[in-house]
Amino acid sequence: MTGADGFIGSHLVEALVADGARVTALSLYNSFDSHGWLDDLTEETLASVTRIRGDVRDAAFMRRIVDGQEVVFHLAALIAIPHSYAAPQSYVETNVLGRSMCWKRHVKIVSAASCIRRPVRFTAVL
Numbered sequence: 152m153t154g155a156d157g158f159i160g161s162h163l164v165e166a167l168v169a170d171g172a173r174v175t176a177l178s179l180y181n182s183f184d185s186h187g188w189l190d191d192l193t194e195e196t197l198a199s200v201t202r203i204r205g206d207v208r209d210a211a212f213m214r215r216i217v218d219g220q221e222v223v224f225h226l227a228a229l230i231a232i233p234h235s236y237a238a239p240q241s242y243v244e245t246n247v248l249g250r251s252m253c254w255k256r257h258v259k260i261v262s263a264a265s266c267i268r269r270p271v272r273f274t275a276v277l
């Protein structure tokens with residue numbers, strides 16, 4: 152689960168664990184030793200969660216963590232629309248390229264952003 156540190160992601164982690172799943176939960180790396188909203192989950196829930204930190208924009212990192220997963224729930228995003236006008240590149244890199252980083256053959260992607268139905272491959276820039 153990318154964006155597992157976020158509002159929706161953390162609740163989805165909770166729901167999947169309640170359903171019997173084991174979840175690898177990606178939080179955006181920070182230097183505060185925080186996993187965002189995941190820090191509010193119970194010890195019992197967290198026992199079924201592997202928490203890792205990283206960045207969806209990092210292709211090699213994403214290849215490593217997606218490997219072996221059954222499904223990727225992709226919820227990592229920059230969500231502040233007004234700020235997207237001030238810093239559009241960061242939004243493209245996270246919200247558009249970030250999704251393509253989750254792509255791997257035979258791994259299903261479930262994404263919150265419904266505007267992109269197929270993986271976008273930017274082989275020229277990667």
Ligand SMILES: NC(=O)c1ccc[n+]([C@@H]2O[C@H](COP(=O)([O-])OP(=O)(O)OC[C@H]3O[C@@H](n4cnc5c(N)ncnc54)[C@H](O)[C@@H]3O)[C@@H](O)[C@H]2O)c1
Binds near residue numbers: 153
């Ligand atoms: N909250 C809502 O009501 C709502 C409604 C409809 C759709 N959505 C969509 O659901 C998704 C998640 O929304 P949310 O409300 O949980 O937002 P959120 O900001 O709480 O969670 C997004 C998470 O993505 C992480 N993130 C950002 N950049 C990252 C990066 N480069 N690498 C790794 N992680 C990164 C952030 O740390 C953050 O915790 C978004 O796509 C949003 O547009 C949300």
